[in-house]
Structures are given as C-alpha cells and as structure tokens.
Amino acid sequence: MQDLRTTAPKYLVFPGTLLAMSTDMPRTGRILVVDDEVNARTALAELLRDEGFDVETAADAFKALGKYESFTPHVVVTDLKMPGMDGIELVKKIRGGEDPAAVVVMTAFGAVSSAVDAMRAGAADYLTKPLNFDELLVVLDKVFENQELRREARQLRLRVRDRVAPNNIVGVAPPMQRVFEVVDQVAPSKATVLITGESGTGKELVANAIHQRSPRANGPFVKLHCAALAESLLESELFGHEKGSFTGAMARKDGRFQIASGGTLFLDEIGEISPAIQVKLLRFLQEHEFERVGGTQTIRVDVRVIAATNRNLTEEVAKGRFREDLYYRLNVVAIEMPPLRDRRTDIPALAKFFVDRYAKENGKTIEAIAPETLQVLQAYDWPGNVRELENAIERAVVLSKGTSIEARELPSHIRPKATPAGMPLIPGATMAELERFAILETLKATGGSTSKAAEMLGISTRTVQYRLHQYNEAPRSEVDVVRKDATPEKT
Numbered sequence: 001m002q003d004l005r006t007t008a009p010k011y012l013v014f015p016g017t018l019l020a021m022s023t024d025m026p027r028t029g030r031i032l033v034v035d036d037e038v039n040a041r042t043a044l045a046e047l048l049r050d051e052g053f054d055v056e057t058a059a060d061a062f063k064a065l066g067k068y069e070s071f072t073p074h075v076v077v078t079d080l081k082m083p084g085m086d087g088i089e090l091v092k093k094i095r096g097g098e099d100p101a102a103v104v105v106m107t108a109f110g111a112v113s114s115a116v117d118a119m120r121a122g123a124a125d126y127l128t129k130p131l132n133f134d135e136l137l138v139v140l141d142k143v144f145e146n147q148e149l150r151r152e153a154r155q156l157r158l159r160v161r162d163r164v165a166p167n168n169i170v171g172v173a174p175p176m177q178r179v180f181e182v183v184d185q186v187a188p189s190k191a192t193v194l195i196t197g198e199s200g201t202g203k204e205l206v207a208n209a210i211h212q213r214s215p216r217a218n219g220p221f222v223k224l225h226c227a228a229l230a231e232s233l234l235e236s237e238l239f240g241h242e243k244g245s246f247t248g249a250m251a252r253k254d255g256r257f258q259i260a261s262g263g264t265l266f267l268d269e270i271g272e273i274s275p276a277i278q279v280k281l282l283r284f285l286q287e288h289e290f291e292r293v294g295g296t297q298t299i300r301v302d303v304r305v306i307a308a309t310n311r312n313l314t315e316e317v318a319k320g321r322f323r324e325d326l327y328y329r330l331n332v333v334a335i336e337m338p339p340l341r342d343r344r345t346d347i348p349a350l351a352k353f354f355v356d357r358y359a360k361e362n363g364k365t366i367e368a369i370a371p372e373t374l375q376v377l378q379a380y381d382w383p384g385n386v387r388e389l390e391n392a393i394e395r396a397v398v399l400s401k402g403t404s405i406e407a408r409e410l411p412s413h414i415r416p417k418a419t420p421a422g423m424p425l426i427p428g429a430t431m432a433e434l435e436r437f438a439i440l441e442t443l444k445a446t447g448g449s450t451s452k453a454a455e456m457l458g459i460s461t462r463t464v465q466y467r468l469h470q471y472n473e474a475p476r477s478e479v480d481v482v483r484k485d486a487t488p489e490k491t
Contacts, residue, residue, distance in 0.1 A: 027052040027137075029144055032071060032101075033241050034064040034078035034090065044077070047133055053140075061085035073101050076125075078137070080107045080114050089117050095122035102143045106131060155328025169202070170350045173343035174455065179206065179335055185211035186333045192285065194270075194330045195308040197337030200387030203308040204268060207336060211264040216304060224256050225347055227272035234277055236293050239273060245294020257290060261301040270330065271311035271322060278323045285329040290422055305330070340382040340389060345458045349388060354393035355405060366403055372408045380414050439467055 031053045035041035038059070056071045058064035060082055068076070076094060080087035091103045102124040107115045114127035124146075125139045135415040145458065171177065186193055187210045195203040203224065211221045223238060228413045232246070240255030256265055284290050289300045307330050315321035339345070351369055361367040373396075382388050407415055438457060443464075446452040450468070453460040 026141075028054075028143075029075065029140075030054045030056075030073040031140070032064060032067060032073040032076045033057045034059075034076060034087075035083070035106075036059065036060055036079065036082045036298040037434050040079075044131075044133075047257050051137065058394070058409060061087070061090040061093075064090060068094065070100070074147060075140060076101050076103045077104055078103060080105050088114070088121050089214060091118050091121040102147060104136075104139055104143065107407055139259045169205060170353050171343065171346050172349065173338070173345045175338035175343050176346060179337065181231065182268060182333065182335050183213070186210060186335075188215065189333075190304060192304070192330055193306045193335060194313075194333070195335045195337060197308075197310065197421045198385055199310050199387035201337035201339060202336055202386050204266065206337065207264075207266045207308060209308040210306060211266075211304075214264070214304070216263050219265065220260050221264050222256050222260035223266045223268065225268045231277060234273065235280070239280065239290045239292055240295075241293035242295040244293070249294070250300045252292070253371065253457060255290075257303055258299060260303045262303075264304045265305060267305065267307045269309055270307040271309035271313055271316055275323070276351065278326050282326045282329060285326070291388055340385045340451075342456075344378050344456045347389070348374055350389055351377055351393055351405075354390050355397060358394045358397040358447070362397060364397060364400065366400060366405060368403065370407065373405050373410065376410060376415055379416065436467070436471060439464060440471075443468075456477045 001162050020190050031048055033041045033045050033048070033055060034057070035044070035387045041057045045057050048055045055066055057072070059109055061078070062085060064076065064078065068314065076090075078087045078090055087107075091105065094103055095102050100122075103118075103122065105115055105123045105126045105340055106129060107118075107126060108129050113125075115128075118126060124143050127136060127139065141380050144467065169176075169180070171180070183206060193207070193210060195206055198205055208221055211217065213241050224234075226234060229237060235248075236249075236253065236255065238255050238257060240258055241249050254487070264444055268486045288302070289298050291298055291490050313322055313327050315329070317324045317327050339348075348369070351374070355366055355369060377389070377392075384391075393405070395411060399409045400406070439453065442453040442456055443450065446456070450464045451461045454464045457464070
C-alpha cells in the first residue's frame, strides 16, 4: 500500500505506530464515508479498510443517500460542510428512517457550534479536523459497542414480549376466559387496574399483557415489589430523592414514577404499603404529581398504575389498615385471578407450555407428558398455583432422561403417597368405574357442588347430575361409595 502519510490530505493526523496496521483483532462493520474532497475520502476509506471495515464512499450527501439504501451501513462518517446538502441535513434524513445508522460528523476546528447542531439532529459523535485516526477508531468502537447493546436490548424486549404475549397466557377454563375479556376491554384505556388473587396465579403476567396491548406498549413497563422494601426505602424508590435528603443519599435519584413516564408502573403487593405511603400514592393518583424525598420541586408524569395484591383489601379497609379512598382509586377496574385448583382443565395445556419452554432452554427433546403424569398433576391442589406448576415442570424437564415426562420426575410432595381408598385398579378397571370414581371424588373435593365438579372435569353439569342419578338408582352394593351430600343441584 502507498504511504498515506504523504498522500493523505492535511486533515488526517497519524500517530507514529499507525502505519504498521497490525490488527490482531480485525474490526468488522459497514462504514459509508461522505466527503466532497476526493483525496480525503479515498485516504480515510483505505485506512478504514485496512482496519477490517467494509467501506463505501460518496462525494456528496445526495450520492450518500443513494448508496445508503443499497449498502445499509452501520455507521456514516460525514463532513459537515459540503455543497448542496450539508452534513446536518444528511444526519436528519438518515436518523428519520427506520433502524437508522449511527452518524459521526467531521468539522473544522473552530466550527464546534455546527457539530453541536449535528448532535442535536441525532449524530452519535463528532471529531474536529485535523482528524486523528486513532481517535476516530475509539469513537467507532464506542458506536459499534452501543449498537450491539441496543440490539441485545431489542432482543431481550422481544423475548420478554413473547413471554407475556396474549397467546402465551394459557387458559381455556371459563374463569380465565373472563380474565381475558377484561384484559381486552381495559388495555386500550387509561384506567387504573387492581389485580387480586393468590400468590403464583400470574398477576404480573396479566399486568404486563395489559401494558403490551395498550397504546403505551412502546413505553417502559416498570415493576416494584412493595413488600420487599422498608417504608423509607419504598418512598425513595417510588418518588426518588434529592442529594443529602437522608444518610447515604449521595446524589439525586429518580423514582419509579419518573422512570415509568409514558408507560406503566406495576405495584405488586400494594396491600403491604404503610399509611404514610398510602397518602402520597393517593395524591399521585388524584393529581398525577409528586415531589422527590427531600425536594420541593413538583414533578408531573404520565404514568398508568396497575396494582396487585394477594390480600383482601375490602377486609383491610374494614380493619382500618388500608385507606378506603385509595382502595377506590386503585379499584377502578378489578381483575380477579383464579387459583389453579379452580381451573384444573388448564393444567395439561400449562404443563405442555412449560415443558416446551424448558426443554428448549435446556437443549432437550421432550415430545410428550405421560398420561399418569397428567393424572398426578391434575389431582394435586397446587397451593403455589401456576408458579408452583412451572417450577415442578422445570425440575421434571431437567431430570428427564427420555423423551417423555414421567411421574417419578415430579417433586415427591406432588406425587401421591398411596392409592386412595376405593380407587379402581389400573389396569383392570372399566371406563365406567373410572368415570364414577372421578365424578364422586371431585364432588367430594367441591363439597357436593355439581357445577364446580363439572367445570373441573370438563363436562357439563347436566352430565354430572345424570350420572349421579344413575349411581343412586343402582343396587346398594354398587354405590356404597356415593356420599349423601353429593346430590344434584337444582337447576
């Protein structure tokens, strides 16, 4: 290669070691160099190619826009002063497109104000002439690193969105269908939502689904577990604090309300907050404004609040532990998450969903869940609800040695200790005997409610009532396991 020290234009400055061009770790990426001085752009392009970059050049901004579409560079390095369209206008046009390239501008020494204008227009960085090539490489490395971080962040957001997408909220049981209907109706609105239900029922998942379906989907979804922090820390986390407002406050900090501006703030376990925090939260819900801890400046933000709790807030209000006015502010739209024991028909689909997820994460091929495994899963009461089911399935996937999930791979406390009294032997029992046992045991679990038993079994209430009538008409020896309280409900 010719010595660029003698042929390059005056605005290129070379450190002493540069011309060796030894690159143990060659760089990659596409760069478009835009400059109306032919020697300048040619020399710079050659130097960048020697560093490992794929480089194209353009003599002016118009030609640069033409090459931009076909070359799709990662970075555009452009001079600011060019005839026709200048560098600032080029920055604006590039940054106005979808998934734009980063732009680094070059400007003459003393024209820094123009570079500032370019930065305001969206340029990633600027360098002054005479151009130090090592400084340019540092800037390019930083730009490529930031682009990689943004790509990883986009991929992470997509993975998170996949986990909370409506089709990933598994549920065909009537209670979950009612939840889906409310989510569809409330998502486009600005209404505050209160999600109630036992721990592990999926309250956060539903809150995120509401956010993803709302006009705020491109804004942040910020979470805060209210029960995990002391009162003083919770106040700071929610509203932020000023420097010196308390011991350890070394700098100003923005709170979750400010971070969530333009998006949604999810307050989990809202029933655990203290009366003092309740007052400040009520004020925000009424006025949409607050002050940082130790501050006097009033801050207004646009945040939608979704709260969740496993407590009965009506009882908490009656006992004086939760403000009634705050309860009504939070409870504009209520969503009650059903426990898993009330939606047993969803267990097979949920189990399959988690098997597929964790088999993929662990690099395993699992094609099925054994029938006896499904029987065990549906017979268990799941006090930890869907979260407990997910953990059990993840464990089973990790321990699985074949292509099917077996009952022995489930946690021991989930597997039945012994065959229940009166349960027909398998194999050997007829389908009629198995059906009768299933109906009667389910009725026992529901306190004799035929409607609840029908929902759990996935059959109609009339079918349960008809079978009970058959069992009661049978000879005494055949129905000695029928409980007297398992009688048909009046319709």
